[in-house]
Amino acid sequence: MNPSSEHPFSQGLRTERVGEPCAMVIFGASGDLSHRKLLPALYNLSLSGVLPANFAVVGFAKDEFSQESYRTEMKKAVAEHSRRKPLDEEVWGDFAAGLDYVSGSFEDLASFQKLKAALERADQERGTRGNRLFYCAVPPSVMPLILKQLSAAGLVQNRGKGKPWSRIILEKPFGHDTESARELNACVHEVFAESQVYRIDHYLGKETVQNLMVFRFGNSIFEPIWNRQFVDHVQITAAEDIGVERRGAYYEEAGILRDMVQNHLMQLLSLTAMESPVAMDADAVRDEKVKVLRAIRPVLREEVQQYTVRGQYARGAYHGKAAAAYREEERVAKDSRMATFAALKLYVDNWRWEGVPFYLRTGKRLPKRVTEISVHFQRLPHALFGAMQGEAARNVLAIRIQPDEGISMRFNSKVPGEGMRVRTVNMDFRYGQAFGAEPPEAYERLLLDSMIGDATLFTRADEVDTAWRLVTEILEGWKEWPSDPSFYEAGSWGPQAAEDLIGADGRHWRRL
Amino acid sequence: MLARHALGLSEPIAVEEIGAALEERRAALAQANNDPNALRVSTLNLVAFCHEDARCADTLEVLSSMVVEHPGRLFLVHAHREAAEPVLQARVAVDGTPSALGVPPSYSELIDINALGPEVDFLPSILTSLLEADQPACAWWATAPTFGPVWRRMARVCDRMVVDSGDMDPWDLMRVVEFIRADRPEGHRDDHAALGDLNWARAKPFMALTARFFEAPEVAERFAEVQRVTVRYVPPSGHTTAIGPAMLGAWVANRLAKTARLAHVKVSPRVELLKSPRTDLHPGEIAELVLSGGGEAPLELAVVRAEGGANAVVAEPRRGAPGMASQRLRIHTHDASWLLAQELQISGRDPLYEAAFMGAIDILREARR
Numbered sequence: 001m002n003p004s005s006e007h008p009f010s011q012g013l014r015t016e017r018v019g020e021p022c023a024m025v026i027f028g029a030s031g032d033l034s035h036r037k038l039l040p041a042l043y044n045l046s047l048s049g050v051l052p053a054n055f056a057v058v059g060f061a062k063d064e065f066s067q068e069s070y071r072t073e074m075k076k077a078v079a080e081h082s083r084r085k086p087l088d089e090e091v092w093g094d095f096a097a098g099l100d101y102v103s104g105s106f107e108d109l110a111s112f113q114k115l116k117a118a119l120e121r122a123d124q125e126r127g128t129r130g131n132r133l134f135y136c137a138v139p140p141s142v143m144p145l146i147l148k149q150l151s152a153a154g155l156v157q158n159r160g161k162g163k164p165w166s167r168i169i170l171e172k173p174f175g176h177d178t179e180s181a182r183e184l185n186a187c188v189h190e191v192f193a194e195s196q197v198y199r200i201d202h203y204l205g206k207e208t209v210q211n212l213m214v215f216r217f218g219n220s221i222f223e224p225i226w227n228r229q230f231v232d233h234v235q236i237t238a239a240e241d242i243g244v245e246r247r248g249a250y251y252e253e254a255g256i257l258r259d260m261v262q263n264h265l266m267q268l269l270s271l272t273a274m275e276s277p278v279a280m281d282a283d284a285v286r287d288e289k290v291k292v293l294r295a296i297r298p299v300l301r302e303e304v305q306q307y308t309v310r311g312q313y314a315r316g317a318y319h320g321k322a323a324a325a326y327r328e329e330e331r332v333a334k335d336s337r338m339a340t341f342a343a344l345k346l347y348v349d350n351w352r353w354e355g356v357p358f359y360l361r362t363g364k365r366l367p368k369r370v371t372e373i374s375v376h377f378q379r380l381p382h383a384l385f386g387a388m389q390g391e392a393a394r395n396v397l398a399i400r401i402q403p404d405e406g407i408s409m410r411f412n413s414k415v416p417g418e419g420m421r422v423r424t425v426n427m428d429f430r431y432g433q434a435f436g437a438e439p440p441e442a443y444e445r446l447l448l449d450s451m452i453g454d455a456t457l458f459t460r461a462d463e464v465d466t467a468w469r470l471v472t473e474i475l476e477g478w479k480e481w482p483s484d485p486s487f488y489e490a491g492s493w494g495p496q497a498a499e500d501l502i503g504a505d506g507r508h509w510r511r512l
Numbered sequence: 513m514l515a516r517h518a519l520g521l522s523e524p525i526a527v528e529e530i531g532a533a534l535e536e537r538r539a540a541l542a543q544a545n546n547d548p549n550a551l552r553v554s555t556l557n558l559v560a561f562c563h564e565d566a567r568c569a570d571t572l573e574v575l576s577s578m579v580v581e582h583p584g585r586l587f588l589v590h591a592h593r594e595a596a597e598p599v600l601q602a603r604v605a606v607d608g609t610p611s612a613l614g615v616p617p618s619y620s621e622l623i624d625i626n627a628l629g630p631e632v633d634f635l636p637s638i639l640t641s642l643l644e645a646d647q648p649a650c651a652w653w654a655t656a657p658t659f660g661p662v663w664r665r666m667a668r669v670c671d672r673m674v675v676d677s678g679d680m681d682p683w684d685l686m687r688v689v690e691f692i693r694a695d696r697p698e699g700h701r702d703d704h705a706a707l708g709d710l711n712w713a714r715a716k717p718f719m720a721l722t723a724r725f726f727e728a729p730e731v732a733e734r735f736a737e738v739q740r741v742t743v744r745y746v747p748p749s750g751h752t753t754a755i756g757p758a759m760l761g762a763w764v765a766n767r768l769a770k771t772a773r774l775a776h777v778k779v780s781p782r783v784e785l786l787k788s789p790r791t792d793l794h795p796g797e798i799a800e801l802v803l804s805g806g807g808e809a810p811l812e813l814a815v816v817r818a819e820g821g822a823n824a825v826v827a828e829p830r831r832g833a834p835g836m837a838s839q840r841l842r843i844h845t846h847d848a849s850w851l852l853a854q855e856l857q858i859s860g861r862d863p864l865y866e867a868a869f870m871g872a873i874d875i876l877r878e879a880r881r
Binding site: 007008009010011012013018021047049052053054088090091094126127129434435 | 555581583716719720722723724725726727728732767770771774822824827835836837838839840841842862863864
């Protein structure tokens with residue numbers, strides 16, 4: 001995937017890929033994401049020796065910082081949030097030498113001219129060769145303005161392929177429904193070709209999500225049974241134990257479908273259900289993911305009560321402490337009907353998955369933070385060993401995304417003794433135990449990929465669009481749903497309606 | 513939270529009691545750490561041979577630090593065939609690494625075997641029986657290998673044999689040549705292990721930065737202009753040779769030749785080894801690699817060990833690469849566990865190493881003339 005790795009001098013030498021020389025511009029450089037994720041990720045890449053030598057970062061935000069004070073501020077942020085501590089002064093020194101800051105307003109073209117001058121300086125002083133990587137760590141409402149100013153200031157070069165290159169990384173949410181996503185896509189495409197756009201979904205940067213592809217397509221034993229003939233159903237759970245915290249205003253606009261389902265859960269579903277790509281390159285992988293999304297049977301607005309559950313957390317308990325209801329959170333309407341929980345039953349109408357339900361659930365203020373995909377295989381055709389009933393009779397393959405990443409297989413085993421008693425046991429692979437080393441943060445992987453020009457783990461416009469079409473239909477249906485969402489006690493696994501959704505099919509959610 | 517070495521080495525036991533002793537200590541460790549569900553993880557068999565008592569403590573330390581990233585079943589083998597009194601005994605330990613953010617605890621097992629006198633002959637069969645099934649097996653000669661029966665047997669049961677050519681005299685180097693030349697199909701794991709070399713891992717930071725020069729188009733297109741490859745090194749001590757610097761020079765020549773073949777041109781760079789007067793480096797260490805050439809537009813690219821004892825190498829595009837910044841890379845080449853970890857990442861034969869080793873032997877022969 002890295003063209004430079006083909007050079008004879010790089011062959012067989014290292015497994016790490018090194019980014020191409022470039023200057024990275026962070027819009028929203030004084031914000032939380034920059035402090036907590038982006039700068040620590042860049043520093044860790046530098047510590048790992050995979051940042052290019054010719055590299056610079058130019059922060060852009062409204063706040064007033066000098067170059068020196070920005071470096072000091074970011075040093076504090078990195079020291080606090082880097083996964084590797086303590087801060088290595090020498091590595092930081094080298095990294096910080098390429099760290100610059102431009103204070104400016106997104107409305108002001110002159111600010112973008114200042115940015116251009118800073119980038120030209122970086123080209124001369126840091127040898128960044130005119131390559132630009134723009135990172136939009138800003139609300140989506142600001143993106144069109146940034147795009148317009150980038151274009152007006154002549155900061156985007158070589159639309160499409162060629163060098164020097166310009167790329168843009170966009171943070172989620174990418175639109176709030178099909179129409180707005182299309183508008184935003186159109187805006188982006190006025191300035192950048194699709195091949196220059198890197199829409200980030202940090203779930204895709206997680207080791208276990210990447211391992212899902214290795215697990216499926218790097219082993220010969222799973223693919224033959226990965227289909228309707230052997231799989232009874234699939235469950236995907238993304239549970240968070242926290243509430244909306246201080247993001248009440250955002251959540252009142254977004255809700256669980258936009259926050260989790262349109263992006264993360266749809267990505268997990270498509271990786272679970274996709275066919276083998278013809279190659280491990282960006283378009284081949286994304287082509288297969290899009291095919292899955294297109295094959296998902298849409299839940300029509302009049303069907304939402306049959307195929308979906310919307311919930312909202314009521315008062316309850318969280319890790320032994322009383323937890324407020326969603327409606328009692330800061331900047332949340334007292335009569336809000338916004339969903340903080342969703343459960344969906346979806347079908348992928350293709351040859352492989354016809355008739356196999358995919359149950360998805362996600363929510364806030366659930367008992368624990370856990371993301372998992374579980375593939376539930378069909379029951380035995382004949383109960384040879386007596387009363388093996390219900391779910392106990394099934395083999396389950398569980399892929400844990402977070403925390404405690406790993407894979408476990410549930411199978412049946414004879415209980416030692418004279419009788420023929422059978423009990424389920426787990427065969428467990430824990431990622432961290434087997435490999436020991438701490439995995440890199442998702443942002444490290446994704447930032448490095450964007451420097452290399454590998455878009456495999458980023459979402460393409462048609463993926464975003466297809467996912468939005470599915471979710472927007474449900475959103476519309478929910479809007480017309482006359483009653484309040486189903487309330488669930490904070491610290492529980494969601495409303496009873498979620499149990500009923502899967503229970504009606506004679507199944508139940510996996511206990512996590 | 514688990515503690516490292518929660519249960520250190522046991523009292524000496526007979527080798528046939530190893531399995532039971534490990535079982536007992538695993539259970540005790542799980543109980544002590546209140547972690548009854550913790551799984552024993554085996555991803556690797558690593559057998560370390562140490563024939564010098566003075567270096568065994570260091571070797572044990574290396575194995576202990578390896579378990580974090582390479583949990584598995586580790587062996588430390590002391591063998592002295594010349595000893596008068598026959599001894600064959602073992603000690604075992606179960607080691608838990610602490611749980612850290614995002615990293616669950618992992619367990620490894622250490623088996624320390626002491627074989628003296630004729631009992632040394634039993635080692636291969638003991639080790640073979642104790643290797644975890646279906647996991648990679650690596651034998652590491654922490655001291656210069658004897659190339660005797662134990663070596664030969666281990667070469668049959670292990671996937672990889674790791675030596676340190678920096679510790680070897682010229683005779684031992686010839687044994688390595690014989691081993692590399694043994695007739696094995698490329699990449700095929702037959703009855704013969706692949707060879708790894710910590711001295712090769714030591715040169716890798718220099719190679720990594722050299723490779724980055726050639727990733728820049730303006731340098732890559734001038735590869736054929738490289739006429740001299742100069743490796744400066746601190747003279748090695750004792751009976752050892754400059755095989756490490758020679759391997760680095762041979763690797764550069766080999767890569768230039770490969771690039772030239774792809775471009776259908778010819779290159780013939782001269783590789784020279786020069787002694788460095790630097791006193792901040794250890795004997796045998798590489799001080800500098802310089803690629804130079806060019807006609808009217810001179811080209812000079814250097815990778816240099818940072819001054820003042822800093823553990824870093826610095827890429828210095830001195831002439832002919834105006835747009836390129838210098839780059840510093842931290843190194844861990846004094847850390848044997850890091851060097852060993854580099855070798856453990858490779859599966860199967862390493863043709864680049866083998867070619868560089870053979871090329872280095874030629875360079876050393878040439879230098880002697």
